[in-house]
Amino acid sequence: MDWVTVLPPVVAIIIVFWKKEVILALLLSLFTSEIITIYLVEEAHTFFLFDGVIATIDQVVEVFSSPGNVRLLMFSTIVGALMALMRYSGGVTATVKLFISKGLVTNQQRAGLVTFFTGAVIFIESNLSVLTAGIISRGFFDKFKMSRARLAYIIDSTSAPICILILLNGWGAYILGLLGNYQLPESSISILISTIPLNFYAILTLIVVLYTIITGKVYGPLKQSEETLTIKDTELSNEVADTKARFMIIPLITLVFGMLAFMFWTGNGNIVNGSGSLSVLYASLLACLVGYFLMISSGDFTHQQVMDIGFKGMSELLPLVTIVLLSLALGSSLQALGTGEFISGIVADNLPLYLIPTMLFLAGALISFTTGTSWGTFAILIPIGMPIVINLGLDPALVLAAIMGGGVFGDHCSPISDTTAVSAVASGCDLLEHVKTQLPYALFCGVITIGLYILVGYFFI
Template sequence: MTLLSYADSALSLLPPVVAIVLAVLTRKVLLSLGLGILVGALLLNDFSPLASASFLAERVTGLVWSEGALNSWNLYILGFLVLLGMITALITVSGAARAFADWARQRIRSKRDANLLTMFLGCVVFIDDYFNSLVVGSISRPLTDRYHVSRAKLAYLLDSTAAPVCVISPVSSWGAYIIALIGGILATHGMSDLGHLSVFVQMIPMNFYAIFALLLLLCVALMGLDVGPMKAHEQNAMRGNLYDEAKGTPPGASAELPEADTGSIAGLFIPIGTLVFATLFFMISSGASALAEANLPFSLIGAFEKTDVGGSLFLGALVGLGVTLVMALVQKVSAAMIATAIVQGGRSMLPAIYILLFAWTIAGIIGSLETGKFMASLASGNIPFALLPAVMFILAGLTAFATGTSWGTFGIMLPIAADMAMGSHTAMMLPMLASVLAGAVFGDHCSPISDTTILSSTGASCHHIDHVMTQLPYALIVAFISLVGYGVMGFTESVLAGFGASSVLFVLAVLMLRRRARAND
């Protein structure tokens, strides 16, 4: 046996399966991820303890220092987390968060309104999924806490407006990445005359999971369709327990901080607004610089395709922190309170950072084991073309669930879907590409090792596994609705028929959830 002897085989599934199953059973995320990492390292090194230890040391070091240089992407994301924790804590000690909650209380008069406002903000802040989850969580948490919305519900609101919105928005980091992949696929198959953006737009109504996930979220927010684990969390929140205190303080939550009496809502909106616009500015400017270096004309889509997301988030957060400090001083917050906020805010992000580092490590090991390629290989064979959209949706979902990455799944599965379409029925090209996008977001929503899911938990200050388990029933319902739609679309070759079938099932599902929610009241 040699190094990578278990790559691209069924055994490559073992590390993610160990991590995911243990995380669900034990609720100990770091322990579960650690054991998954250990299993993967042993597989990659023929169960040699010394070689595995050396391999792990190299992988852990690579999170910070890789190929003779700093791993800027990872460091920027971690820096962004720390800076955002400081910004959130400063807003709290300045009294601005309480002022916003008091202000909103005059206008947002119910729990439903608080949920709808959070969803609205999640749909508006669509430039990046990380940014969406963390920033909208910081804005909404004081308000949802006031109206006894559980942190698990807030995490669901954040997660289900992050990836689903980004994956159908061309002006986002996700949209630009997908358009770039589509461009390469079209060029490979001699279809360069088709506009990359127009193809992406045509695929939006075919992305059943993203559309119906947003619609179900809207119904949950409007009608209070709380079932399963979510029902228990919401009932506990009404009794004042926003999260399970027996599990300790969740990531993103600061210790009880002092609050000044001089806070104003400007102390919240000006720093967060600055953070949003500064990040957007750095994303466009870094993308424009990359286009100029490649002698390419500037376009907004092109800038988002070439942008440095991690660096832009970090620089935007630095500017946001500076403005937050100025606003704290304007609101006459003492130096001692500011110092406390900075220390406690940075420290509050440590649990999320630990989980993220472990998740990145296991993702790298899963990549070395070529788990994604093994999942993709399952699509080979004589599959009737009518079943291909549904099959690709399932395989993309399983791949994203096992690997914890939507983007990685896009990169692996989109070219395979295009090849299968060209080899069987060209008219199914776009439906199959759309089914891969939909399946990847579904798998990402369900996976405990997904970085987007982890950061949604952090943005909501919710225990991670609680978020995964409460979101899972809703994700599975939408997945079933989408699967039926892709099956109908495959057999009829009609997007409208597939969308219609999914719509009928969606209405039935909402009625069923509403009846069940009322029966449990």
């Protein structure tokens, strides 16, 4: 297989920016990937178009064979119910007014800082970080006339960089597992710790996010979103009357501490080894159950009213859940097609030593962008980067940091990433608007990161 392996993600990206239809783009990209597999790999030429349709359906169905995928889809749906219970109970409005009356959140800057530090503190799992920060902050952003696109940018650009820098989580455990197959000059843990100051993209992204929050300055499409919101101001007109802050605060506390408890439980006493997808699913279900009983016990809501609110919230997220489903199917299809291996193979051939970290960063970004998965990128590039470290005597922390940063960079830019979709879900932002408004900031940090890796490689390799 050769360059045709990159055709499916190219199709998706073209359609996304041309037709502004993400679901159509993902479907056609998946169909293209299956057609290429059937025609070139299996060499079945007679009914390959019909076979491509069948294979596309089968690939979507195959997503449900993975428990982790099913948990992610269930979580993405249940989140809709949880957010609806908090909102339509009046809990969100009451919490916003409580924070404002206590002087905790009094302006746009403080609203942004609450969002940032909420996401930063919950570094144990990226989806939980995004979800919690999004739920807490939606009311503040509406109150102070800040766009949902800005909220999506802050939570998305905080969660993964924090998780990849503070590695006491599933990210760290996963990467340690990948490193365990190689005889490296240092222990895997010491190498992982040494990547922290060398992960330039993650550090720069957090700095830029804080800059936009503290100064209040935003640029490009994000600035346009802010100006459009100021003119229309549609969210506040639909504000639900406040009732009790506990309708939001107690389920939210249940979600966070339930996640930590389930991580501890699924990890058999070791929170780092816990299952993130299982824990966040259990915690969100528990939070919904707590929200249900709070509303029923108040006497203001009947069982049927609460159920209707929950299903209404789920239905509002069905388009984004569909995007997550198709993203997972496309990722599996591209993995079978060999898209990531083809891209990494090009990068690994005939490179000057000092450019290897830079090119691995770019390869990580390209693979993550085209496949929509940073973890899949790590699985492809670490087996390429670590043998280079062993054979050429390069700094393993520098090479690993470049791979990790590249994976997160590509994920931030990709319209087909499931984490991008989850960020849009948590913030209540349109997916394409989130991609469009976040892209300039990610590219800015990515370009500076490339320059830094070139300098470090030139002077220290």
